[in-house]
Amino acid sequence: xxHDSTDSGSKVGILxxxxxxxxxxxxxxxxxxxxFTAIAADGDSYEGYEFCIVCHSEKVEEWKETPHAKAYSDPxxxxxxxxxxxxxxxxxxxxxxxDSDTGDFAVEGVQCEYCHGPGMxxxxxxxxxxCGQCHTGDFGKNKIENFSLGIHFSSNVECNxxxxxxxxxxxxxxxxxxxxxxxxRTIHTRRTILDLxxxxxxxxxxxxxxxxxxxxxxxxxxxxxxxxGIANMVTLGGAFVIATLAIIVVFSYxxxxxx
Ligand code: HEC
Ligand code: HEC
Ligand code: HEC
Ligand code: HEC
Ligand code: HEC
Ligand code: HEC
Numbered sequence: 001x002x003h004d005s006t007d008s009g010s011k012v013g014i015l016x017x018x019x020x021x022x023x024x025x026x027x028x029x030x031x032x033x034x035x036f037t038a039i040a041a042d043g044d045s046y047e048g049y050e051f052c053i054v055c056h057s058e059k060v061e062e063w064k065e066t067p068h069a070k071a072y073s074d075p076x077x078x079x080x081x082x083x084x085x086x087x088x089x090x091x092x093x094x095x096x097x098x099d100s101d102t103g104d105f106a107v108e109g110v111q112c113e114y115c116h117g118p119g120m121x122x123x124x125x126x127x128x129x130x131c132g133q134c135h136t137g138d139f140g141k142n143k144i145e146n147f148s149l150g151i152h153f154s155s156n157v158e159c160n161x162x163x164x165x166x167x168x169x170x171x172x173x174x175x176x177x178x179x180x181x182x183x184x185r186t187i188h189t190r191r192t193i194l195d196l197x198x199x200x201x202x203x204x205x206x207x208x209x210x211x212x213x214x215x216x217x218x219x220x221x222x223x224x225x226x227x228x229g230i231a232n233m234v235t236l237g238g239a240f241v242i243a244t245l246a247i248i249v250v251f252s253y254x255x256x257x258x259x
Contacts, residue, residue, distance in 0.1 A: 046097035046106030046118045056112075062169040063112065071095075072108035093134035110134070131159040157181070 049069075053060050063069055071077065071094045081090050088103035096114040097106025107113075115130060117123040132144030140146075147153050165177035 044118055046111075046113050048107040049112050051119070052112050059112070059169045066170055068110035068171065071110045093139065126158055126160050128153065128158045131163075135159075 049060050049063065067074070072091075077090075077094055081087070081094075084090065091098050091103070091105050092100065093110070095105035095108055096111040097118065099105070106118075113119070113121075115125065128144060128147065132147075134140075135143050136145065137143065147159070161180070162173055162177045163171045165174035165180070168174065
């Protein structure tokens with residue numbers, strides 16, 4: 001009996017050692033498998049956002065709620081697209097992996113891989129030109145053409161500096177984003193919002209002064225032209241009187257001489 005019990009005891013011991021080992025081996029095999037499928041996806045094939053979830057779940061959660069994620073499924077887009085006879089050109093900015101030759105696309109909406117490249121490419125382009133590929137022409141209410149006229153563009157501030165505060169993938173404006181640059185701490189390189197407001201107010205005063213000076217000048221000019229008008233008339237009238245007098249004098253002289 002005692003012999004049996006030690007036998008089953010050692011079996012349990014072996015099992016206790018094997019099970020965790022097996023779980024460990026299985027787990028790491030699965031992990032490296034998923035890693036290698038991920039690596040295999042490197043290249044030209046678009047996988048869709050589900051592929052990125054494993055390693056970037058936070059970004060996916062944020063993106064899912066945005067107009068970018070819904071750019072194709074959006075009922076307003078679908079309605080307008082139908083009205084335009086399902087023009088394939090529309091898909092260029094409302095889908096990802098669009099091929100202009102075939103009119104096919106890989107996945108719906110503005111997905112991760114439009115901005116970061118297909119599969120494991122994982123490129124980061126943080127310039128305004130990335131956004132400007134789509135936010136342009138007839139469809140951009142806040143298009144790059146307008147943005148490029150402003151001081152932010154010429155100061156190398158990019159769309160993501162305001163729209164992707166702390167790499168947020170909601171593209172919503174976070175008021176803290178402005179303070180990232182417009183703060184006292186960076187006052188030596190960039191002006192504060194208060195400075196800018198003050199300047200705008202000073203500009204308003206300057207404009208009012210300029211407008212007043214302009215009005216004064218205009219009235220002075222019109223007064224002068226009025227005056228020179230009167231002067232012209234006086235000169236003309238004088239010349240007429242002198243000429244008439246001269247004719248009268250000449251005629252009377254001739255009459256006296258003839259008589
Ligand atoms: C198997 C895990 C894994 C998958 C799947 C994965 N990534 Fe990554 N990604 C990483 C790691 C690791 C880094 C480097 C660490 C970091 O910078 O956060 C990274 C970094 C990045 C970066 C930043 C690169 C840089 O230069 O700073 C981007 C952008 C990115 N991934 C996008 C994607 C997109 C889009 C997908 C889906 C199409 C994806 N990743 C799928 C693991 C993964
Ligand atoms: C060059 C890229 C581009 C092309 C091509 C394009 N769009 Fe868009 N579209 C956009 C952008 C960017 C927005 C968002 C504009 C904004 O909010 O400032 C948008 C927004 C829209 C909206 C408004 C969606 C909403 O929910 O308010 C509709 C509808 C729409 N597009 C339909 C179309 C149709 C139909 C076509 C084809 C005739 C088309 N788009 C082609 C870039 C494009
Ligand atoms: C409209 C373009 C766009 C889309 C769509 C987009 N990203 Fe990004 N992503 C960017 C830009 C731009 C940056 C760089 C932001 C910065 O530096 O401020 C970035 C940064 C990142 C980074 C690096 C952030 C870090 O902390 O270093 C990761 C990872 C990433 N994106 C993953 C994703 C994933 C996953 C998706 C899809 C769910 C996605 N992105 C969709 C434009 C995009
Ligand atoms: C592939 C084309 C594409 C790219 C690239 C792109 N967008 Fe968009 N964006 C769209 C479309 C299309 C919509 C409108 C979707 C809808 O409402 O149906 C949109 C919507 C938006 C909105 C919301 C507009 C609203 O009216 O609510 C913001 C903000 C925005 N984009 C900012 C950006 C920024 C910042 C970048 C660059 C980091 C960028 N986009 C890159 C196509 C694009
Ligand atoms: C200096 C900061 C700043 C920069 C840089 C910037 N934006 Fe904006 N953008 C804003 C603010 C502020 C709003 C108004 C947000 C609101 O009403 O919620 C806005 C609004 C928008 C909207 C409309 C969003 C909506 O909800 O209707 C789009 C689309 C947009 N911007 C795209 C862009 C693109 C594309 C770029 C780069 C070419 C860009 N923005 C650069 C600050 C910025
Ligand atoms: C990445 C840095 C950065 C961010 C973020 C930023 N700005 Fe600016 N801003 C600048 C620079 C640089 C200038 C131009 C040089 C200067 O005035 O010092 C400027 C100029 C301005 C001006 C003056 C415009 C003019 O025509 O004179 C205003 C107003 C302004 N920013 C408001 C904002 C607001 C509002 C936000 C947030 C939505 C914002 N900025 C976000 C860097 C930034």
